[in-house]
Amino acid sequence: MAEPNKTKGTLTIYDVAHHAGVSIASVSRVLNGQGSPRAETRERVMRAVRELSFVPDGAARALSNGLKEVVAVVFRRGGENEFQDEDESLLFMDVINRGVEVAAQRQGFDVLISSVGITDDNVAARIALIAGKVDGLILHDRLLSAVAIARLAGIVPVVTLAGSPTPSSMNVRCDNETGMRALVRHLVIDHGYRSVAYLSGTADSPDNQARARVFEAEATGSGAQVQVGPSWQGNYNAAGGASVITSLLDAGAELPRAIVCANDQTALGVMHALARRGIKVPDEVAVTGFDDVPVARHLHPPLTTVRQPIQELGATAFEVLYARISAAGGAPEVVLPVELIVRQSCGCAGGATLPRRPASIAGHEI
Amino acid sequence: MAEPNKTKGTLTIYDVAHHAGVSIASVSRVLNGQGSPRAETRERVMRAVRELSFVPDGAARALSNGLKEVVAVVFRRGGENEFQDEDESLLFMDVINRGVEVAAQRQGFDVLISSVGITDDNVAARIALIAGKVDGLILHDRLLSAVAIARLAGIVPVVTLAGSPTPSSMNVRCDNETGMRALVRHLVIDHGYRSVAYLSGTADSPDNQARARVFEAEATGSGAQVQVGPSWQGNYNAAGGASVITSLLDAGAELPRAIVCANDQTALGVMHALARRGIKVPDEVAVTGFDDVPVARHLHPPLTTVRQPIQELGATAFEVLYARISAAGGAPEVVLPVELIVRQSCGCAGGATLPRRPASIAGHEI
DNA sequence: TAGGGTCCGGTAAGCGCTTACCGGTAAGCG
DNA sequence: CGCTTACCGGTAAGCGCTTACCGGACCCTA
Numbered sequence: 184m185a186e187p188n189k190t191k192g193t194l195t196i197y198d199v200a201h202h203a204g205v206s207i208a209s210v211s212r213v214l215n216g217q218g219s220p221r222a223e224t225r226e227r228v229m230r231a232v233r234e235l236s237f238v239p240d241g242a243a244r245a246l247s248n249g250l251k252e253v254v255a256v257v258f259r260r261g262g263e264n265e266f267q268d269e270d271e272s273l274l275f276m277d278v279i280n281r282g283v284e285v286a287a288q289r290q291g292f293d294v295l296i297s298s299v300g301i302t303d304d305n306v307a308a309r310i311a312l313i314a315g316k317v318d319g320l321i322l323h324d325r326l327l328s329a330v331a332i333a334r335l336a337g338i339v340p341v342v343t344l345a346g347s348p349t350p351s352s353m354n355v356r357c358d359n360e361t362g363m364r365a366l367v368r369h370l371v372i373d374h375g376y377r378s379v380a381y382l383s384g385t386a387d388s389p390d391n392q393a394r395a396r397v398f399e400a401e402a403t404g405s406g407a408q409v410q411v412g413p414s415w416q417g418n419y420n421a422a423g424g425a426s427v428i429t430s431l432l433d434a435g436a437e438l439p440r441a442i443v444c445a446n447d448q449t450a451l452g453v454m455h456a457l458a459r460r461g462i463k464v465p466d467e468v469a470v471t472g473f474d475d476v477p478v479a480r481h482l483h484p485p486l487t488t489v490r491q492p493i494q495e496l497g498a499t500a501f502e503v504l505y506a507r508i509s510a511a512g513g514a515p516e517v518v519l520p521v522e523l524i525v526r527q528s529c530g531c532a533g534g535a536t537l538p539r540r541p542a543s544i545a546g547h548e549i
Numbered sequence: 550m551a552e553p554n555k556t557k558g559t560l561t562i563y564d565v566a567h568h569a570g571v572s573i574a575s576v577s578r579v580l581n582g583q584g585s586p587r588a589e590t591r592e593r594v595m596r597a598v599r600e601l602s603f604v605p606d607g608a609a610r611a612l613s614n615g616l617k618e619v620v621a622v623v624f625r626r627g628g629e630n631e632f633q634d635e636d637e638s639l640l641f642m643d644v645i646n647r648g649v650e651v652a653a654q655r656q657g658f659d660v661l662i663s664s665v666g667i668t669d670d671n672v673a674a675r676i677a678l679i680a681g682k683v684d685g686l687i688l689h690d691r692l693l694s695a696v697a698i699a700r701l702a703g704i705v706p707v708v709t710l711a712g713s714p715t716p717s718s719m720n721v722r723c724d725n726e727t728g729m730r731a732l733v734r735h736l737v738i739d740h741g742y743r744s745v746a747y748l749s750g751t752a753d754s755p756d757n758q759a760r761a762r763v764f765e766a767e768a769t770g771s772g773a774q775v776q777v778g779p780s781w782q783g784n785y786n787a788a789g790g791a792s793v794i795t796s797l798l799d800a801g802a803e804l805p806r807a808i809v810c811a812n813d814q815t816a817l818g819v820m821h822a823l824a825r826r827g828i829k830v831p832d833e834v835a836v837t838g839f840d841d842v843p844v845a846r847h848l849h850p851p852l853t854t855v856r857q858p859i860q861e862l863g864a865t866a867f868e869v870l871y872a873r874i875s876a877a878g879g880a881p882e883v884v885l886p887v888e889l890i891v892r893q894s895c896g897c898a899g900g901a902t903l904p905r906r907p908a909s910i911a912g913h914e915i
Numbered sequence: 916t917a918g919g920g921t922c923c924g925g926t927a928a929g930c931g932c933t934t935a936c937c938g939g940t941a942a943g944c945g
Numbered sequence: 946c947g948c949t950t951a952c953c954g955g956t957a958a959g960c961g962c963t964t965a966c967c968g969g970a971c972c973c974t975a
Contacts, residue, residue, distance in 0.1 A: 193704075195931055206955045211933055218934095221953070238704050241682030242611035243931035246960045251608055253661065253682065260651075277643045284664060285626075293679060295619065296662045298650060313659060316607030316619065334602050338559075478844065561961055572925045577963055584964095587923065609961035612930045 194235055203231035214239060253293050254504060255313045256283050256497075258323035260298035275446075275474060275493065276323060279344065282497025283321060290505055292318075299326065307331045314339045319504040321497075322346075325387055340507040342500045345390045348515040353507065355500045355517045359393040362489035362521035366443065366471055367401040369487075369523065374530050376440040376469060380410035382427055382453060384419040384445030391419075391445050394473065398443055410439050417449045424452030432460055438468050441529070447472035447479045450486055454528070458483075465530040475524050487529035490522045560601055569597035580605060619659050620870060621679045622649050622863075624689035626664035641812075641840060641859065642689060645710065648863025649687060656871055658684075665692065673697045680705045685870040687863075688712075691753050706873040708866045711756045714881040719873065721866045721883045725759040728855035728887035732809065732837055733767040735853075735889065740896050742806040742835060746776035748793055748819065750785040750811030757785075757811050760839065764809055776805050783815045790818030798826055804834050807895070813838035813845045813854055820848060820894070831896040841890050853895035856888045 196214075200207040205224055212218045213228040220228075231237070245251040258276045284294045297313055299306050307327060314320055314335055322332065324345040335341050336351035348354040370376050381398040384391035402409045414431060417423040424444060431438065444450035450472035457464055464470050464484060472479055475490035499517055507513035525531050566573040571590055578584045579594040586594075597603070611617040624642050650660045663679055665672050673693060680686055680701055688698065690711040701707050702717035714720040736742050747764040750757035768775045780797060783789040790810060797804065810816035816838035823830055830836050830850060838845055841856035865883055873879035891897050 193931090196933095197931085207932080208934075208956080209954060212954085215933080218954085219952080224954080236677075236700050236703060238677050238681045240612070240931055242608045242617055243960090244681075244933075245608035246606070246612050246930090246962085247932045247934085249960075251682075255659075260647075280662070281626075281664070284662060288663070293621075293661050293663055293682060295659050296646070296650060297654075297659055298647070311602075311604045315604045315610075316617075316659060337602060338604050483849075559961090562963095563961085573962080574926080574964075575924060578924085581963080584924085585922080590924080606961055609930090610963075612932085612960090613962045613964085615930070 193240070194237055196237075196239065199228065199231045199235060199237050202235060203227040250508075251316070251318050252291055253295055253317045254283070254287060254319040254321060254501065254508075255295040255297060255317040256280055256321040256323070256500075257297045257299065257310055257313065257326060259325055260300050275448075275476060278476075278493045279323070279497040279500075282494035282499075283501045284497075285494070286498035286501035286505075290501075292501075292505070307334075310335065311338070319508050321500045321504060324389055325385070340504055340513070342504045342507075342513075344496065344500055345388070347389070353503050353513055353515050353517075355496060355503060355519070356390070357491040357496060357519045358521050359390055360397050362473070362491070362523065363394050363397040363443075364401050365523040366473075366487075366489055367398055367407075368405065369525065370441045370443070370469065370471070370529060371402060371405040371407045374441070374469065376407065376530075378408040378410065378439035379441045379443060380415055380439040382415050382417045382424055382442055382444045382449055384417060384449065386416065388419070394445060408439075417445060417452075419446055419449060421448050421452030421455065424449035425456040426452075428453050428456035428460075432456075438462070441469040441471070443471050443473075445473060447474045447476045447486060447488055450488070450528070451478070451482065454482060454486075465528050469530045470528045472528075479524075480526060482528070484528050485526035487526045487531065488524050490524045492519050492521070495519060559606070560603055562603075562605065565594065565597045565601060565603050568601060569593040617682070617684050618657055619661055619683045620649070620653060620685040620687060620867065620874075621661040621663060621683040622646055622687040622689070622866075623663045623665065623676055623679065623692060625691055626666050641814075641842065644842075644859040645689070645863035645866075648860035648865075649867045650863075651860070652864035652867035652871075656867075658867075658871070673700075676701065677704070684874050687866045687870060690755055691751070706870055706879070708870045708873075710862065710866055711754070713755070719869050719879055719881050719883075721862060721869060721885070722756070723857040723862060723885045724887050725756055726763050728839070728857070728889065729760050729763040729809075730767050731889040732839075732853075732855055733764055733773075734771065735891065736807045736809070736835065736837070736895060737768060737771040737773045740807070740835065742773065742896075744774040744776065744805040745807045745809060746781055746805040748781050748783045748790060748808055748810045748815055750783060750815065752782065754785070760811060774805075783811055783818075785812055785815060787814050787818030787821065790815035791822040792818075794819050794822035794826075798822075804828070807835040807837070809837050809839075811839060813840045813842045813852060816852055816854070816894070817844070817848065820852075824849075831894050835896045836894045838894075845890075846892060848894065850894050851892035853892045853897065854890050856890045858885050858887070861885060 196207045196210050200210045203210065205228060209220060209224055210228050213220050213225050280296060287294050295313065295317055299309060310327065317339060319340040320335060322341060322343045324343065329349055332341060332343065332352050333349050336349065341352040343352055343354045345356045346354050370379060379402050381395055383395055399409055399411065415427060417427050442453055444453055450470050453470050454464055457468060462468055472486045472488035474493065475488045479486040479488050496519055499519060503513045503517060562573045562576050566576045569576065571594060575586060575590055576594050579586050579591050646662060653660050661679065661683055665675060676693065683705060685706040686701060688707060688709045695715055698707060698709065698718050699715050702715065707718040709718055709720045711722045712720050736745060745768050747761055749761055765775055765777065781793060783793050808819055810819055816836050819836050820830055823834060828834055838852045838854035840859065841854045845852040845854050862885055865885060869879045869883060
């Protein structure tokens with residue numbers, strides 16, 4: 184009864200019980216608010232816990248009641264350079280992850296974050312291992328094949344991002360279609376640009392594919408001339424966007440009146456490259472992004488783009504997953520709405536400009 | 550022997566053993582490469598594992614061998630606005646966390662990420678709960694009092710970032726002193742600026758305190774005139790930096806020749822505010838940052854700053870922690886070197902100064 | 916062919932916690 | 946005053962895995 188908190192072996196619920204003069208069952212009940220312990224019992228346990236600064240072992244709890252209260256989110260790490268220069272590319276995924284975390288916290292869950300290198304092999308195996316440590320998995324896109332996902336889904340509930348649901352996994356994504364449609368209409372109809380191009384993201388990205396598809400359909404449909412092809416292949420980052428423009432220019436190609444970039448980072452690179460060649464945005468060439476990352480409005484000129492509720496995407500992913508974990512619930516597919524953000528890179532005038540499409544407000548400044 | 554992977558209750562090592570016609574011990578041994586199973590045994594187990602797509606339960610393993618292979622990193626989330634506009638402030642901590650993750654992965658560990666809101670109460674309790682789920686804790690600064698940290702350290706190994714070691718916890722930080730000293734000397738001695746100010750970060754940040762202290766000592770020591778006081782109190786983000794400048798200007802104060810900002814984001818805000826008032830950087834006022842976040846070199850003009858090995862900071866934190874987890878090792882304190890990065894916001898001439906990173910699409914633009 | 920040494924692989928004992936189950940005590944009632 | 950009813954709290958059985966320990970099979974040697 185009197186040899187207290189030596190930093191000897193981790194202390195257990197037995198130690199607490201002993202210290203408080205009750206049984207381990209009582210300690211557990213007090214700690215979890217089960218049953219109806221007498222006030223005195225509760226008090227003794229609490230005091231013992233405090234005096235010993237006892238913390239119950241998560242693994243043991245998890246084993247015992249089959250709930251780890253942890254979900255994992257897995258995504259693809261930049262690429263080549265593991266340490267250097269991952270740049271702004273962090274942003275997008277990190278915001279999603281933050282959303283997951285915030286939502287998870289509301290349910291007392293914690294979040295295991297794991298990135299896989301683009302070059303890593305046996306990705307499926309690594310993820311499977313992670314699956315063993317959690318109650319559910321949130322997978323960013325371009326991580327695993329559909330069958331690999333299905334296999335995982337047999338082990339723990341799985342939510343994918345920006346993909347498509349499978350019979351056993353759920354999916355959450357943004358409404359690329361509507362966003363791209365609004366964007367193209369703004370450029371082609373409102374601004375009257377007759378030639379447009381889509382500077383794509385990585386080819387295997389489902390988001391990119393959807394955007395490309397809608398872009399082409401909508402632009403063609405509106406009677407604009409569309410430039411496409413391998414020379415317009417980017418990779419979602421600034422360097423990619425810049426090099427596409429540079430090559431095009433070096434090859435003597437004539438740029439379209441407006442360039443729709445697969446995402447904001449690409450737009451950033453494009454604007455860089457154009458600036459370096461002395462081409463004015465938006466006067467000579469209009470440029471738009473997709474995502475509305477925070478820096479978008481700090482650009483010169485501020486970037487017209489489509490806002491995705493990025494953090495909410497993550498939060499929603501967790502919620503869907505949680506519904507499945509705690510019951511059989513969980514919608515198999517959720518599509519989040521996006522919003523056209525008109526700033527100036529599309530050719531709209533400074534501050535004053537928005538009366539065109541009333542629905543979408545513009546953010547401004549810092 | 551023939552009722553396979555129904556999605557019935559999670560399958561266990563017993564199922565695998567049964568399916569393979571061996572004992573659970575053999576399965577475990579094969580899975581962990583212990584002992585020397587006969588080739589045939591190994592093969593049968595592997596096949597069973599594959600056929601059932603079995604994944605061992607992490608909680609059970611953890612309980613059994615006292616190692617969860619998970620560490621947590623905890624940090625303070627932005628603040629007021631939980632969802633909106635957390636902006637670039639993400640960057641810094643996320644890069645650290647990425648460093649932790651990469652290092653952890655090398656040892657087969659995973660990383661639990663948890664942020665605490667600035668307003669959250671009973672933070673210590675939440676962290677304690679997390680402690681129960683992991684083998685070690687990495688705590689960003691300004692999270693917990695020294696005694697709270699000490700208490701935690703009695704439960705699992707703890708590494709703090711940008712703090713100071715305690716008898717029971719370890720610490721990893723960057724060499725603010727040397728960096729700030731070099732920066733101030735560059736401004737005061739190389740450029741000859743006679744009046745300088747330090748636009749501080751949040752008052753309770755140990756990094757900020759160190760920087761402020763050295764700034765003042767070094768500037769005064771070099772004979773420059775130093776502006777200080779509550780009117781120079783920032784908060785590590787762009788809005789804070791901008792509002793300090795705006796207030797100062799509104800109050801009719803005369804700006805010093807050079808403003809040393811507590812970090813890059815503050816500098817970004819300052820440069821915005823100055824630009825809005827038509828004040829030229831660096832011609833009228835020089836501005837410097839601290840951190841060298843990726844955007845720093847895209848600013849107008851490119852930001853002179855002190856590079857901290859941010860990702861390495863995280864990686865080192867993990868390594869120190871790991872050393873303690875897997876043995877009694879682990880240096881109680883590690884100080885990482887920093888590097889002065891001279892660009893143009895300090896007044897140094899353009900292009901010539903930076904053969905540093907030829908790879909990056911040398912940027913401009915805000 | 917018998918004895919001793921090697922290997923493998925199986926059995927069973929936990930790891931720290933939750934909780935079903937049950938026995939004891941106290942309160943309520945006839 | 947004795948019996949029922951309620952309510953607590955203790956005992957013990959797992960949760961799924963690792964591993965110490967031990968027995969059997971096989972091989973080699975004499």
